[in-house]
Amino acid sequence: MDYSTRIFIILVISIQISHIYSQSIIQTPLENNRKTLIRDITDDDEIFCNSWKFTVETNDAGIWSRIPKRCVKFVGDYMLGIRYASDSDRVLDSSLSFARNVKIAGDGKDAWVFDIDETLLSNVPYYQLHGFGSGLFDEKSFDEWVDLAEAPALPASLKLFYELKHLGFKIILLTGRSEFQRGATEKNLLFAGYDDWEKLCLRDDSDIGKNATLYKSGRRQLAEEEGYRIHGNSGDQWSDLLGFARATRSFKLPNPMYYIA
Ligand SMILES: [Mg+2]
Numbered sequence: 001m002d003y004s005t006r007i008f009i010i011l012v013i014s015i016q017i018s019h020i021y022s023q024s025i026i027q028t029p030l031e032n033n034r035k036t037l038i039r040d041i042t043d044d045d046e047i048f049c050n051s052w053k054f055t056v057e058t059n060d061a062g063i064w065s066r067i068p069k070r071c072v073k074f075v076g077d078y079m080l081g082i083r084y085a086s087d088s089d090r091v092l093d094s095s096l097s098f099a100r101n102v103k104i105a106g107d108g109k110d111a112w113v114f115d116i117d118e119t120l121l122s123n124v125p126y127y128q129l130h131g132f133g134s135g136l137f138d139e140k141s142f143d144e145w146v147d148l149a150e151a152p153a154l155p156a157s158l159k160l161f162y163e164l165k166h167l168g169f170k171i172i173l174l175t176g177r178s179e180f181q182r183g184a185t186e187k188n189l190l191f192a193g194y195d196d197w198e199k200l201c202l203r204d205d206s207d208i209g210k211n212a213t214l215y216k217s218g219r220r221q222l223a224e225e226e227g228y229r230i231h232g233n234s235g236d237q238w239s240d241l242l243g244f245a246r247a248t249r250s251f252k253l254p255n256p257m258y259y260i261a
Contacts, residue, residue: 098232112164114233146184146188149185
């Protein structure tokens with residue numbers, strides 16, 4: 001082997017060693033960075049709470065009674081910021097796309113069901129004063145808020161309400177509120193800009209003890225027995241939408257503040 005060949009072989013081996021060494025140097029910090037990144041993500045309230053909210057909206061979270069303490073600011077920012085309005089608007093778009101393709105028979109029996117709280121009416125002014133769902137539900141103070149009848153409309157739902165009426169749907173309001181709150185509820189709906197609904201269903205004595213899914217399914221079934229065809233159903237709780245006598249399409253509005261079984 002002459003001198004130049006030996007030099008060439010040494011050079012090739014040096015390059016290979018250098019490459020392997022540099023790779024091992026690069027990989028180590030990358031692995032470390034990845035571990036750090038994962039730890040940072042789980043420590044970050046914004047990312048944790050966004051993921052928690054995802055499980056709430058998909059109904060993966062199941063029954064829960066209060067929002068995580070670390071998510072109070074996140075939920076407050078969401079409810080008061082543009083994101084809640086934007087999410088609601090996208091639900092509105094999907095609802096309208098479906099509604100415009102429903103063939104209206106013209107016999108006054110094509111219906112759309114709306115929940116009221118966090119669907120037609122927004123109780124954000126109340127929850128803003130009560131930790132956005134971080135405490136347990138206080139029935140007494142909430143009933144006092146209902147009596148005020150000053151909850152504003154959810155803008156996306158107000159628009160959907162009138163678009164549906166224009167298309168020829170009959171509007172059935174189905175709420176977990178009780179009969180003794182009928183007057184305040186009607187007053188609040190008118191205050192918020194709603195008018196001319198077909199019927200307003202509230203819990204009466206026969207509904208005591210029923211969970212929301214059972215109560216609302218029963219009322220939808222009664223409406224169907226009266227001849228209504230329930231094409232769409234809008235609500236912020238899965239219990240507004242699941243069960244029997246379901247609408248052809250159900251539309252879930254966002255609500256990370258509370259859960260009703
Ligand atoms: Mg509701």
